[in-house]
Amino acid sequence: MQILDGKKTSEDIKNEIAAEVQSIKAAGGKVPHLAAVLVGNNGASLTYVGSKVKSCEQIGFDSTLVALPEDITEADLLAKIKELNEDDNLDGYIVQLPLPKHIDEEKILLAIDPDKDVDGFHPTNFGRMALEMETFIPATPFGIMQLLERYKVETAGKHTVVIGRSHIVGRPMSILMSRKGNPGDSTVTLTHSRTKNLEEFTKNADIIITALGVPEFLKGDMVKDGVVIIDVGITRVDDASNSKGYVIKGDVDFDEVSKKASFITPVPGGVGPMTIAMLLQNTLLARKIRSRK
Ligand SMILES: Nc1nc(=O)c2c([nH]1)NC[C@@H]1CN(c3ccc(C(=O)N[C@@H](CCC(=O)O)C(=O)O)cc3)C=[N+]21
Structure with missing residues (x-):
């Protein structure tokens, strides 16, 4: 019996990404920038978002935590998402799920720019995955x-x-x-x-x-x-x-x-731990795709 060691493998992947960040920097390029949107303060969500921010620092990414109150309206959250979509300094972001019950999750996911959807939850990216095209895999x-x-x-x-x-x-x-x-x-x-x-x-x-x-x-x-x-x-x-x-x-x-x-x-x-490493991998891909445009 062999253990599939996600802790070790995720460290390997993060080291590989960190090396790529160094060569981007050496070439005078922009480092990947990930944001996480957290609505309310659910304990497990906080732990998870916290370790994402920590991992970003560890590998040399820029990161932003967008913490919003539990009672934010759907309209205000959509306005925030529009802002993130238009922020040219940001490569990718995720909206931490689950969202409070008064917010329509589907509406939010549809509002995320597919090019910045590093969770791969937008129907465009989900469809691309099913069709074996280049995309962000969840x-x-x-x-x-x-x-x-x-x-x-x-x-x-x-x-x-x-x-x-x-x-x-x-x-x-x-x-x-x-x-x-x-x-x-x-x-x-x-x-x-x-x-x-x-x-x-x-x-x-x-x-x-x-x-x-x-x-x-x-x-x-x-x-x-x-x-x-x-x-x-x-x-x-x-x-x-x-x-x-x-x-x-x-x-x-x-x-x-x-x-x-x-x-x-x-x-x-x-x-x-693999989930976090692959979110970073997707953010690096987002940066690469954006730098081609
Ligand atoms: N938009 C969005 N994207 C997600 O990918 C997403 C989400 N929302 N909402 C919640 C779930 C859950 N999730 C985890 C990721 C890492 C650990 C993780 O690192 N777990 C550690 C233990 C961490 C602990 O102490 O709780 C381990 O299994 O070793 C757990 C859970 C991502 N999710």
Whole structure:
């Protein structure tokens, strides 16, 4: 069994990006600039946005945190987005999800300039991804593809079972694994909350990608020997014995499933850190595309 080490791999990727930033600078070019829009102050969102800002500093990007009040109106948020779209000094930005209930998420995502949409959530970019064109691949799925590539996990002709059909993880993951190329060329089954006899699928899977948010859902008797496990679940579970007051749990019962797996991602330290690295990779791509224009 081999651990797919997202912490280490994300550091490798960040070092590669940092080296590119140095050569951009040496050539007198402009360094990439990423902004994150955060509405309200949800604890997990704050942690995540904070580590993005820290990573930007670490690799030499410019970064801006746009913190807005929980009760901002949809019109004011749209005005802010227009401002970011028009800011020639900014290469890419993300609007941290979920947004407060009084704001229409779809309306916001549609307002983001696709050229600055480093999350890859705009329909233009999602469509480009499905059509195998150059675009911003959503960071979490992109990070998973990088882990599979860098650890040389075989995916061609394999049966990949994705659990969960979210627009951010499950749905794009199912598309990426079925695309031509390596990693890819997989035969994909996309399962979800209405799937009957889920175990029939997981027991026959060569690769399982879970994005469910149910701690330790996937048990040892639900998988076959040699399976490849990608655990995208991150749920904070209260734990008074921990100094933070919580522990982070994945969708996979790691103790049980790791005994049968050929490769497995840990939680924490698996897919999570990769998400941040790939957001930075997308921002570098945004800078390159803008410098061509
Ligand atoms: N517009 C937008 N784009 C996103 O990509 C996006 C989002 N909104 N909203 C929330 C989710 C979640 N997400 C995570 C990224 C990294 C970790 C991460 O680094 N996790 C660490 C643990 C961090 C901790 O202590 O909580 C790990 O797994 O090792 C977690 C979660 C990005 N998301």
